[in-house]
Amino acid sequence: xxxxxxxxxxxxxxxxxxxxxxxxxxxxxxxxxxxxxxxxxxxxxxxxxxxxxxxxxxxxxxxxxxxxxxxxxxxxxxxxxxxxxxxxxxxxxxxxxxxxxxxxxxxxxxxxxxxxxxxxxxxxxxxxxxxxxxxxxxxxxxxxxxxxxxxxxxxxxxxxxxxxxxxxxxxxxxxxxxxxxxxxxxxxxxxxxxxxxxxxxxxxxxxxxxxxxxxxxxxxxxxxxxxxxxxxxxxxxxxxxxxxxxxxxxxxxxxxxxxxxxxxxxxxxxxxxxxxxxxxxxxxxxxxxxxxxxxxxxxxxxxxxxxxxxxxxxxxxxxxxxxxxxxxxxxxxxxxxxxxxxxxxxxxxxxxxxxxxxxxxxxxxxxxxxxxxxxxxxxxxxxxxxxxxxxxxxxxxx
Numbered sequence: 184x185x186x187x188x189x190x191x192x193x194x195x196x197x198x199x200x201x202x203x204x205x206x207x208x209x210x211x212x213x214x215x216x217x218x219x220x221x222x223x224x225x226x227x228x229x230x231x232x233x234x235x236x237x238x239x240x241x242x243x244x245x246x247x248x249x250x251x252x253x254x255x256x257x258x259x260x261x262x263x264x265x266x267x268x269x270x271x272x273x274x275x276x277x278x279x280x281x282x283x284x285x286x287x288x289x290x291x292x293x294x295x296x297x298x299x300x301x302x303x304x305x306x307x308x309x310x311x312x313x314x315x316x317x318x319x320x321x322x323x324x325x326x327x328x329x330x331x332x333x334x335x336x337x338x339x340x341x342x343x344x345x346x347x348x349x350x351x352x353x354x355x356x357x358x359x360x361x362x363x364x365x366x367x368x369x370x371x372x373x374x375x376x377x378x379x380x381x382x383x384x385x386x387x388x389x390x391x392x393x394x395x396x397x398x399x400x401x402x403x404x405x406x407x408x409x410x411x412x413x414x415x416x417x418x419x420x421x422x423x424x425x426x427x428x429x430x431x432x433x434x435x436x437x438x439x440x441x442x443x444x445x446x447x448x449x450x451x452x453x454x455x456x457x458x459x460x461x462x463x464x465x466x467x468x469x470x471x472x473x474x475x476x477x478x479x480x481x482x483x484x485x486x487x488x489x490x491x492x493x494x495x496x497x498x499x500x501x502x503x504x505x506x507x508x509x510x511x512x513x514x515x516x517x518x519x520x521x522x523x524x525x526x527x528x529x530x531x532x533x534x535x536x537x538x539x540x541x542x543x544x545x546x547x548x549x550x551x552x553x554x555x556x557x558x559x560x561x562x563x564x565x566x567x568x569x570x571x572x573x574x575x576x577x578x579x580x581x
Contacts, residue, residue, distance in 0.1 A: 262344060265351070268362045270410075278411050280385040283536025285403035285414065292330070292407040296320060319417060326417040333383040333404070333413045333480070383480045385537060387413045390453050390479035392532050393547070396519065397445040397452075399476055418475060420467070424460035424501070427472070434472060435506045442474040443507055444516045447566040449476060450500050451573045452523075452550050457481035458500035483543045500570070508567045512558065520554045 288295050296305045306321040307330065316332035347365070354361040384404045391402035400415040428434060450458050457478065464475040502508050512520075525548050532539050539547075550573070557564060557572050564572075 261348065261351075264358060265347070265362065268358050271359070278382065278384055278406075280382055280538040280540065281388070281404055281406075281411070281536065282538060284406045287406045289408055292405070292409055292412060295405060295407050296322075320414075326419070328414050329417055330405075331387075331413050331478075332409065333387060333411050384411045384413060386453075386480055386482050387478075388535065388537050389532060389539070389543070390449070390455075390482055392535055392537065393452055393528050394449040394476070394479075397449040397476070398442055398474070399449065399479070415477075418464055418466065421464040421475065422467075424463040424465050424474075427465050427467075429460070429465070429472070430505055432506075437470060437472045438505070438507050439471055439473050440507055440510060441513055441515055443502060443505070444512060444566055445519075446474060446476045447500070447502060447508065447570065448516065448520065448554065451554060451570060452547070453479060453482040454484065454546055454550065455479060455482045455500070456484060456498060458502065459498075460501050463501070483546055503567055503570060508570075509565050511563050511565055512569070517558050520558050523551045523554065525551050 286295055286299065288298075290298070293305060293307055296307075297303075300322050303322050304324070306324075308319040308321060310317050310319055318330045319326050320328035320330050350365055351358075351361050354364055356364075387402050388404055391399045395401070400418070403414045405412045405414055429438065446458070446463065449455070457480070458476075462476065462478040464477055466473040466475065528547065529539055529544060553573060553576055554569070557569055561568075
C-alpha cells in the first residue's frame with residue numbers, strides 16, 4: 184500500500200488523524216495537509232496493517248495547478264490595490280514637508296526636462312541601482328544629472344512584498360488605514376535598515392542643507408506626473424566605493440582625510456543609518472582618492488533609530504572599519520564643529536522650502552551639542568571615538 188503526502192515546503196499543519204502505525208515500536212508517521220497549493224508531491228511506501236486507515240487518493244495535479252493560479256491571481260490583485268493605496272497616500276501625505284519644489288508639473292518627468300532644456304535632446308538612462316528608480320539624465324549626449332525617484336519606488340514594494348503583505352493582514356481596518364499606519368505612523372516596523380519610507384525627499388534635501396559644507400551635492404526636488412524626484416549633478420570619473428578596496432593600506436594612504444571626516448560628521452549630524460560603500464562616490468586621482476557622500480534617505484529615522492540603537496542592531500558606517508577613521512580630527516573639522524549653529528541651519532531649511540518637524544529639530548539640537556561637547560572634552564579625539572560617543576552619549580570618548 185502507498186500513502187501520498189503533499190509537501191508544503193517548510194510549513195506543515197498536522198491533520199486530526201495524527202499518526203500512522205508503521206509496525207515498528209515507537210515509530211509513528213504524521214499525515215499532512217497543505218496550507219497552500221503546492222506542485223510538489225512525495226510518495227512514501229508504508230505498511231498500513233491494523234491502522235484502520237484507507238490509503239489516500241493521489242491529489243489531482245490539475246486541481247493543484249488551478250489552486251496555485253488562483254493564489255497568484257489574488258496576490259496580483261492585492262499588490263495592485265496596495266500600490267494604488269500607496270500612490271494616493273503619497274499624493275495626500277507623503278511630501279507635506281516640502282513647501283517649494285525646484286520644478287512642479289503634471290507632465291511626465293521626461294517632458295519636465297525638455298522644458299528645462301528647450302531644443303536639446305534629452306535621454307533618461309536607467310542605471311538599475313538597487314531597487315530604487317535611479318537614472319542618468321543626458322542632455323545632448325552629455326551626462327548632466329542623477330535623477331532618483333523619492334516616492335516609494337515600485338521596486339521597493341515588489342522586493343519586500345512578503346513582509347508587507349503579512350503586516351497588512353495583521354493590521355486592523357481598511358486598506359488605506361493599514362497603509363497609513365505601516366508607512367506613515369510606524370516607519371521602521373517593516374524593514375528598519377533598508378527601506379526608504381515616506382518623506383524621503385525631505386531627508387535628501389535636509390541632508391544637503393545641513394551638509395552642504397561637508398560635501399553633500401546640491402540637491403533639488405522635482406514633482407512630476409510619476410511622483411517626486413531628487414536631482415543632483417552627475418560627477419564625472421567617479422564610481423561607487425564598492426569598486427575600490429578602500430580598506431587596503433595603499434588606498435588608505437591615498438584617502439582624502441578631510442573628506443572622510445566630513446562624511447563622518449555628516450552621518451552623526453543627520454543620524455544616517457545607511458552609509459555603506461554604495462553610498463560613497465570615489466573620484467580617483469593619481470595620488471589621491473576623493474570621496475563624495477550620496478543617498479541620505481535613511482537619516483533622521485527618530486523612533487526607528489532609537490529602537491535599533493537600543494537593541495544594538497544599528498549598522499555602523501563602512502568608514503568605521505577604515506584605519507584613517509582612527510586619525511585625530513583635523514583643525515578644519517574641529518573648527519567646523521565649533522561653528523555649527525542650530526538656529527542658522529533651521530532657518531536655512533525654512534528658506535529652502537523645507538518644513539522641519541519637532542523630532543528632526545530635537546535630533547539636530549542634540550547632535551550639535553554632542554559634537555561640540557565632545558571636542559571640548561578631548562582635543563585629540565578621533566572620528567571613531569566621536570562616533571562611539573554618538574552611539575552611547577553617556578560614555579567618555581576613549
